Amino acid sequence: MYRKVEGSPLITECEASKKYPDDYILFQSDGRKMIDPTGYVRFVGDDDDELFSLQVKLPVRGGVVLEGYNIGSRISLGGIVVGT
Numbered sequence: 001m002y003r004k005v006e007g008s009p010l011i012t013e014c015e016a017s018k019k020y021p022d023d024y025i026l027f028q029s030d031g032r033k034m035i036d037p038t039g040y041v042r043f044v045g046d047d048d049d050e051l052f053s054l055q056v057k058l059p060v061r062g063g064v065v066l067e068g069y070n071i072g073s074r075i076s077l078g079g080i081v082v083g084t
Contacts, residue, residue, distance in 0.1 A: 002026075002045030002054065012036045013066055021069040024048040026055055029062040 014036055016025050023046060029039040039062065045051050048065050055063040 002043045005041045008041040017069045020044045023068045025066040026051045
């Protein structure tokens with residue numbers, strides 16, 4: 001499920017990742033900077049494949065699907081955690 005973000009200010013990819021930490025983000029880069037590009041958040045959602053399909057269907061020029069800050073920490077390396 002995704003939702004459109006209205007009136008997104010010009011922000012960097014890092015700021016977008018921190019602003020939507022638990023979502024995948026369809027980000028439209030403005031193409032001005034190569035390192036930590038700036039742009040606009042167009043859509044956020046919980047499925048990266050769905051946002052990628054949306055990017056292709058619309059198409060969102062200069063679009064890229066980003067992970068929110070907490071998404072990467074959901075990946076488990078396996079093992080057992082024992083608390084005391």
